[in-house]
Amino acid sequence: MRDITLGQYYPVDSPIHRLDPRTKIILIFLYIIAVFLVPNLLMYIPVAAYLMLAAWLAKLPFSMLLRSLKPMRILLIITFVLNLFFASGTQKLLQIGGFVLWQEGLLTALTFSLRLILLVTGSSILTLTTAPVTLTDGLERLASPLKVIKFPAHEMAMMMTIALRFIPTLIEEADKIMKAQTARGADFETGNLMARARAMIPLLVPLFISAFRRAGDLAMAMEARCYRGGEGRTRLHKLAYTKRDVLAFLSILLLYAIILLPRML
Amino acid sequence: MNGVPHIQVTDLTYRYEPDAPKALDTINLSVPRGQFVAILGHNGSGKSTLAKLLNGLFLPTEGTVHISGMDTRDDDKIWDIRRTAGMVFQNPDNQLVATEVYDDVAFGLENIGVPPDDMPPRIDEALALTGMSEFKNRAPHLLSGGQKQRVAIAGILAMHPEALILDEATAMLDPQGRKEVLQTVRRLNEEQGITVVWITHFMEEATHAQRVLVMDHGQIAMDGSPREIFAQVDRLRDLRLDVPPMTQLARLLKERDIDIAPDVLNVEELVKEVKRLCPLCLKN
């Protein structure tokens, strides 16, 4: 439980880890669009290859990528099965009784599942190779042009940082309260869903009260340390694009070229 | 700046609400640069309120607070005041902002707009002064309470403060953590000449100060050296305070006809007395 701040960050040193977080965020964005632009099943091969190349450069074990798919497995199966059975088309592949398996059904099922797999593993590469704090920094910088339309870029990043800082503290506290209540005979483990939800109330109420007290304290402490919003604030971590980032941008252009050029020619 | 008291409080009155009772009542206080002042007082006597007025977190209802000659009500000076009069609070968990020690120490520097290239030396220096260098990449929730408080102090030191205000910074710590924090602050006071305002409920800690203030009902009830203050046992009892444990011990011994100085303040002084009384007790 204690390691939750690290999230799923996989801390090794690799060229992908060292990319500017802004580059990675933009690249993932472009990559997601690319996945949707793929015109036919065959063209998923270069996209998958691109993904594997990135994972390899990032020194991510294959098992890490698979693990990111685990929470999606039900959704994946449903997507596949629904598309397979409820599509209709012209080319019969198989008929068992009243059930017909159409070629179009198989194709869409494959397309949708592949898309989902590529999207999820792709975005997991971002979170696996970027420390949460760096990610926050990157998001803040990327969003800061939006300040002209009053988008609270700095505040959003500050909120994410504070959340990352306090999640482990609150989990520890929840753990403590839970043990204290259990010692007094509270039961969090058994009973149906309603009973368990009701058992959580004596946990959540003190947790919320303490979270609000912490928020008040923290606001006071931040003010005492001269915090006055994003205005005039400098940052410890400088973000700078390097040659590596240029290469990364070129690589995604290449991927676009491979996917889209055959269709244009 | 010479000649100007570091902290100058004049006829300070503070109310939390316009019709609330006075939390502070006509306080006058002058603290010279480099002094170590301890503030004592029972619960609700106004210690925290005074602390928050000293760096402009609260503004006076009446009267004035000047830090190095700067008025806390002056909008242009408020950030200078907060930078030079740093504040450490009671709960070690609720004052660290970043997910790593190093980044947390940087927080204040970022706020006052220090150029990024100037930050690392200042952060390293502050971590070294508090003895926290080896923990610079730790997540705050993996530190002990005393270590968290030292990180909080480092975060202030990096901003090159002239005064430290600690509001019961040791209250939630174990004895080891309390010792760490007090030692750190005493060293900063002695070596860096930083003015210290040390608010505490532990009499023993106050014995290490140069000056002790006792607050009662929003007023300063007593003001003097630790020895002067802790000699007045009855007055302290009226103000719902005890004398430090070692003083208590020395007084009990005195009552049983042992020829010990009754104004012993802390363990170090008691040891000296014991050595004087009983040379045979000495090892070797």
Ligand SMILES: Nc1ncnc2c1ncn2[C@@H]1O[C@H](COP(=O)(O)OP(=O)(O)OP(=O)(O)O)[C@@H](O)[C@H]1O
């Ligand atoms: N946020 C607040 N709103 C209204 N009144 C307050 C507030 N905080 C403190 N007070 C009142 O102001 C008075 C002084 O409180 P203060 O917190 O300064 O005392 P203290 O000496 O720090 O006490 P403790 O030893 O418990 O920390 C008390 O009567 C208290 O009830």
Ligand SMILES: [Mg+2]
């Ligand atoms: Mg207080």
